[in-house]
Amino acid sequence: MGAQLRVYKRRIRSVTATKKITKAMEMIAASRVVKAQRKVAASTPYAQELTRAVTAVGTGSNTTHPLTTEADNPTRAAVLLLTSDRGLAGAFNANAIKAAEQLTERLEGEGKRVDTYIVGRRGVAHYNFRERTIAEAFTGFTDEPSYADAKKVAAPLIEAIQSETADGGVDELHIVYTEFVSMMTQTAVGSRLLPLRLEEAAAETAGKGEILPLYDFEPSAEDVLDALLPRYVESRIYNALLQSAASKHAATRRAMKSATDNAGELINTLSRLANAARQAEITQEISEIVGGASALADATAGSDN
Amino acid sequence: MAAELHVALVAADREVWSGEATLVVARTTSGDIGVMPGHQPLLGVLESGPVTIRTPEGGTVVAAVHGGFISFADNKLSLLAEVAELSDEIDVQRVEQELARAKAEDDAEAQRAADVRLRAATAGR
Numbered sequence: 001m002g003a004q005l006r007v008y009k010r011r012i013r014s015v016t017a018t019k020k021i022t023k024a025m026e027m028i029a030a031s032r033v034v035k036a037q038r039k040v041a042a043s044t045p046y047a048q049e050l051t052r053a054v055t056a057v058g059t060g061s062n063t064t065h066p067l068t069t070e071a072d073n074p075t076r077a078a079v080l081l082l083t084s085d086r087g088l089a090g091a092f093n094a095n096a097i098k099a100a101e102q103l104t105e106r107l108e109g110e111g112k113r114v115d116t117y118i119v120g121r122r123g124v125a126h127y128n129f130r131e132r133t134i135a136e137a138f139t140g141f142t143d144e145p146s147y148a149d150a151k152k153v154a155a156p157l158i159e160a161i162q163s164e165t166a167d168g169g170v171d172e173l174h175i176v177y178t179e180f181v182s183m184m185t186q187t188a189v190g191s192r193l194l195p196l197r198l199e200e201a202a203a204e205t206a207g208k209g210e211i212l213p214l215y216d217f218e219p220s221a222e223d224v225l226d227a228l229l230p231r232y233v234e235s236r237i238y239n240a241l242l243q244s245a246a247s248k249h250a251a252t253r254r255a256m257k258s259a260t261d262n263a264g265e266l267i268n269t270l271s272r273l274a275n276a277a278r279q280a281e282i283t284q285e286i287s288e289i290v291g292g293a294s295a296l297a298d299a300t301a302g303s304d305n
Numbered sequence: 306m307a308a309e310l311h312v313a314l315v316a317a318d319r320e321v322w323s324g325e326a327t328l329v330v331a332r333t334t335s336g337d338i339g340v341m342p343g344h345q346p347l348l349g350v351l352e353s354g355p356v357t358i359r360t361p362e363g364g365t366v367v368a369a370v371h372g373g374f375i376s377f378a379d380n381k382l383s384l385l386a387e388v389a390e391l392s393d394e395i396d397v398q399r400v401e402q403e404l405a406r407a408k409a410e411d412d413a414e415a416q417r418a419a420d421v422r423l424r425a426a427t428a429g430r
Binding site (some may be wrong): 039043045049052053057148153190215224231 | 318373412
């Protein structure tokens with residue numbers, strides 16, 4: 001076998017191995033998307049009821065709670081950025097980080113100091129590399145987040161928003177995550193979690209022009225709101241974590257699918273080149289034999305004379 | 306047929322139980338509360354404790370609920386809990402072990418959680 005042909009054969013073998021791996025990763029990601037989607041759906045009733053309850057208290061009572069009223073002069077904001085622990089997901093992490101950076105820039109433009117909280121090793125690595133300060137980082141659960149993980153993430157945020165701005169508290173809480181629109185579309189969005197925009201929350205639950213009843217609060221509206229809002233934040237973060245996980249798997253699936261397609265294409269091109277090389281080798285061998293034979297024939301014919 | 310109300314018992318990551326009921330008894334921070342069909346709209350904070358749901362067929366469903374909310378409006382009752390388990394999902398032996406361990410380690414919270422589970426499990430049988 002000629003050297004050229006051997007090189008092609010070796011490359012085909014290595015690309016075939018890569019293709020098998022990317023194909024397997026694609027299929028794993030596809031099954032995980034379905035699982036993650038199911039988890040999103042399972043968490044929806046809780047989130048919906050909770051939003052409804054928050055809206056009911058917020059609109060049905062005249063209580064002023066630090067979590068529902070906007071500070072007159074907000075000076076500090078917290079941004080929670082959700083990325084993934086692992087890469088190989090196309091532009092998934094880059095998009096989320098870009099959205100967070102845009103949001104941070106906008107908030108800083110409004111004169112607020114921004115504390116960044118990050119979920120996922122990719123985001124942490126990005127910020128560490130650029131030597132930016134991270135208020136707190138959470139890693140190790142982005143593929144399959146549980147409610148306990150959401151609580152863990154929410155705890156320092158709730159604490160920060162409840163404490164006074166002068167003691168290191170924040171006035172606003174923003175969250176940047178990748179919304180799962182469909183298998184093909186995932187968009188990075190940044191939204192304000194707190195203080196609550198009641199109109200938005202109301203629009204989410206009561207789309208049919210439903211009027212919220214006048215509730216009786218047990219023990220009192222303030223106490224209910226005090227207990228509700230941390231749960232509300234946790235549930236929103238949980239939902240965002242789940243959507244982010246689903247989006248990450250969908251992005252991985254797509255990235256791996258195009259990697260598999262590219263590998264297939266490369267294999268095709270390489271086998272054509274290998275075939276051509278083999279054919280060239282054969283042609284050369286034949287022409288060498290024919291050339292040698294005719295030279296020999298010429299030589300013998302010459303000696304006869 | 307007695308009047309009925311629709312109950313949905315939802316935990317953070319799943320719907321635990323839903324169906325019709327004639328009476329729901331739950332423990333709020335200011336005491337036990339019983340909700341029957343036609344109750345005034347209500348929103349309350351739940352304590353850890355067993356929740357009893359009486360179904361129209363005369364059966365009872367007991368669940369252990371660890372913190373959360375009760376909300377009632379339009380004859381629809383929602384029980385929101387971070388963690389909720391039905392009594393027949395609870396493994397009594399394991400909970401007893403947990404209770405013993407919590408007592409040994411002096412972990413008041415774990416002890417209370419195990420105690421609530423145990424009470425719900427025994428009440429449901």
